[in-house]
Amino acid sequence: MADFTQALGISASGMTAQTARIGRLSENIANADTPGYHRKLVSFDAEVQRGQQTGRIKVGRTSLDQSPLSQIYDPSHPLADETGHYNGSNVDLLVEIADAREAQRSYEANLKMFEQIKQMSSGLLDLLRR
Amino acid sequence: MIENAALFRIAGAMSAYAGSRQSVIAENIANADRPGYHAKGVTPFETTMERGLALKTTGAGHLKAGGTAATFDTGAAVALEQQMVEAVDAQRNHEKALAIYRHGLTVLRTALGRA
Numbered sequence: 001m002a003d004f005t006q007a008l009g010i011s012a013s014g015m016t017a018q019t020a021r022i023g024r025l026s027e028n029i030a031n032a033d034t035p036g037y038h039r040k041l042v043s044f045d046a047e048v049q050r051g052q053q054t055g056r057i058k059v060g061r062t063s064l065d066q067s068p069l070s071q072i073y074d075p076s077h078p079l080a081d082e083t084g085h086y087n088g089s090n091v092d093l094l095v096e097i098a099d100a101r102e103a104q105r106s107y108e109a110n111l112k113m114f115e116q117i118k119q120m121s122s123g124l125l126d127l128l129r130r
Numbered sequence: 131m132i133e134n135a136a137l138f139r140i141a142g143a144m145s146a147y148a149g150s151r152q153s154v155i156a157e158n159i160a161n162a163d164r165p166g167y168h169a170k171g172v173t174p175f176e177t178t179m180e181r182g183l184a185l186k187t188t189g190a191g192h193l194k195a196g197g198t199a200a201t202f203d204t205g206a207a208v209a210l211e212q213q214m215v216e217a218v219d220a221q222r223n224h225e226k227a228l229a230i231y232r233h234g235l236t237v238l239r240t241a242l243g244r245a
Contacts, residue, residue, distance in 0.1 A: 007153035014160030044164040055157035
């Protein structure tokens with residue numbers, strides 16, 4: 001039974017991590033047109049308790065993508081410099097959408113595992129019920 | 131009756147093994163997107179059992195017939211499809227073990243006249 005409880009926790013941590021990832025991705029997508037916006041990147045870390053890896057995953061530090069910002073030509077824009085350009089964001093919608101798909105797939109895989117483990121442990125409890 | 135006890139013990143070990151294997155698979159899937167993570171493999175139940183049965187238990191603190199899945203680093207990235215297949219396999223093994231256990235209980239109940 002202890003194994004099941006642990007496994008449920010691991011799957012849940014996977015879902016939480018993927019949810020956090022989707023959260024950052026949607027921030028990026030929402031801010032795709034914000035001038036000077038750097039896209040946020042999430043990192044996944046292994047959870048460590050008392051010096052030992054628990055098998056669970058947690059979201060680590062959020063970092064900013066330091067790749068160059070896009071230059072948008074619009075001389076009438078209030079932020080435009082002498083050449084008529086201003087800094088856009090470095091969000092590439094295609095990359096964000098692809099990343100979001102991957103996060104969704106991973107979330108579903110974790111959910112599937114969660115359901116399966118739950119089914120197995122309730123099968124064990126059914127033995128007692130009779 | 132002694133055969134029956136062994137049957138319960140093996141079925142119990144098998145369901146425990148399936149549970150711990152499922153836990154390893156859950157870990158692989160949760161960590162699939164973590165850079166640098168290597169998938170963990172598990173030694174088959176047969177091997178675990180053979181190793182467990184070969185040990186003589188003469189004291190309460192000694193190792194008993196294997197119930198937990200021994201893991202090893204496969205050195206490869208996590209393939210979700212393969213993990214899903216393994217998870218289903220583990221679940222089926224668990225169900226099989228439970229069915230055997232339940233059947234054993236039914237036999238005992240019948241023997242006691244409480245069908």
